[in-house]
Amino acid sequence: MDAGAGTPRARILIVDDQDAKRLGLAAALEPLGQEVVMVASGREALRQLLTGEFAVILLDVQMPDMDGFETARLIRSRRQTETTPIIFVTAHDRAEADMLGGYTLGAVDFIFSPVRSEVLRAKVNVFVELHLKTLTVQAHERRLRELESRQAQHELAKLWGAIAQSADPVMITTRSGVIEYVNSAFEQVTGYPAEEALGQTPALLNSGRQDAAFFDDLWRTLLSGEVFRGEFINRRKDGGEYHEEKTITPIRDEAGRVTHFVATSQDVTYRKQMEAQLHALNASLEARVRERTAELEDVNSELEAYAYSISHDLRTPLRHIGSFADLLARSSDDLGDNGQRYLRIIQDGALKMEALIDGLLEFARTGRSELRPQPIELRALLGEIIAELPGAEAATWDLRDLGAVCGDLLGVRQVLTNLLTNALKYADPARPPH
Incomplete structure (x- = not known):
């Protein structure tokens, strides 16, 4: 109560552990002309509630030590504050926010960041007016009991006028x-x-x-x-x-x-209409995601079939090339130096071609395999790969602490194997690789 003007002022409690958010909410509520009390934790809020009544509580959901839901539960456990309106302020969207849990604890509304000042004032003002009217009702009831006179009846008429309007x-x-x-x-x-x-x-x-x-x-x-x-x-x-x-x-x-x-x-008809539109939009997006997923699965299936078909078609002539190259190698003395060099080129090319085909098949199998995420110690995995890597002894390896990741072990092993193989393959011949 403002003793100077005799005008009742409602007390509004803002509970948030972040200074900037508290000050932003207080600034948005300043035009209401009410008393705003700001605290930084749930425990401070409970102490403030012992000092008097509040018209409404703006309560942050995510706070250290004691979160908004736990604070609300303690507020509701006290008889003096069991009906005090609580509006939760949260940075989560509606899909992530535990709105059902909040309403179960007696919340009257949720406000989602970023907070619009005019919406915040409108919501808070409803409870401020209701609180002021409640204070007026209580004051009139006390006067009626004390006076029991015509003046009390006149005040009661004024009260009914306030309710009527x-x-x-x-x-x-x-x-x-x-x-x-x-x-x-x-x-x-x-x-x-x-x-x-x-x-x-x-x-x-x-x-x-x-x-x-x-x-x-x-x-x-x-x-x-x-x-x-x-x-x-x-x-x-x-x-x-x-x-x-x-x-x-x-x-x-x-x-x-x-x-x-x-x-x-x-x-709240308008709010429900907006929620229904949002639900319909989410359903539409989910349908589009399912449609896109099906298209990608079809493309992967076609790619897999194409890879198997190409690899099969390439292996047959490659086997013929390898077989005839082996026959020529048995009589390589008759070929001369150039002929032997050409034969080695043919054999090396056949081996590389076979490696490419194996890689194509491995790619097809990788696209088809189901991922099985698990914790992977990268340093231990790299040690195993290097031990099995052809030509690894020609390089100097400096393995440091790489930590752990969560991933598919077979896939990560294949990626690292390919990277290290290429590193050795394309290293500068003039300098030992490190």
């Missing part, structure tokens, strides 16, 4: 569910004027999209005296459906008996 739909029912009051926002959202809604039950808005178990849970929660929070798919008077997030609070008399229920709600 609220931007969010408000509905009050009896314990049995009969509607006794609706404000103008209710009329605008539902299309039902007050004279048609009074005396009815909330079933007037039932779209049939919630099953019996949903309403059984609702009534079980309310009749036990607990607050119910849920999402409804309701039907307007014109037949159109809309999504609504609703909080229903039991009202008790002096003896502690539940006599009425107050329901405040927020139309």
Whole structure:
């Protein structure tokens, strides 16, 4: 409470371990003109909650020592703060964020980075106004008990005026569910004027999209005296459906008996439409990925078949060349020096050609093999490869600590073998390779 002006100010708690994020959130909320308290950890937040009430808590999900979910669980465990609204602020997208876990802990919303200032102010302002109205209600109730006079009745009328002019739909029912009051926002959202809604039950808005178990849970929660929070798919008077997030609070008399229920709600139809569009887009992208994957598999199959076909066609004449070269080698004395040199060239070429064919087949098998990732010690693997490498003794090897990687052992071995083989093959003959 601002003692100078007599105007109530709501307290907003920002919990984030990063200074820049705290200051950015506070700057975005400054136009609301409320008291902003900033802390850097969940433990500091719990200490602040002991000093007084807060209209809303902006809670970072990822924090060291005590994360946002653990902090929220402790906040909800205290009777004084079990109904304080919590808005989680997270850098994750919707697919990665544990939204269900957050709502289970009593979160009223999620805000995803980067945070848009106008969206943040709009969301926080809803709870600030509700908190201020709650403070006003509590103040009026105290005055009514203290004064019990005409002035108290006048203040009560002002309170009803504030509820009547609220931007969010408000509905009050009896314990049995009969509607006794609706404000103008209710009329605008539902299309039902007050004279048609009074005396009815909330079933007037039932779209049939919630099953019996949903309403059984609702009534079980309310009749036990607990607050119910849920999402409804309701039907307007014109037949159109809309999504609504609703909080229903039991009202008790002096003896502690539940006599009425107050329901405040927020139309979230637009948000649901955006979520549905995002879901459809994700489904479309997944379908395109599957289609592209199938195309790549077809190409790989064609490449594999082509490799086997080419290798088979090349091996037959290559065997003939090798066989006749071997026959000529047996009578190489009759060929002369040039003939013997040409024969060696033919034999070397045949061997290289066979190595190329083997490489083609190995490539085809590699594309077909299933990858089996496992931890690989690179230094040990290189030692094994060098020990088996032809001509390795002609080089100086300096193996250092290369650490471990996760990969397919056969594939990594083949890549390293090819690299080292080429390194030896194309080394400068004038200098020993190192």
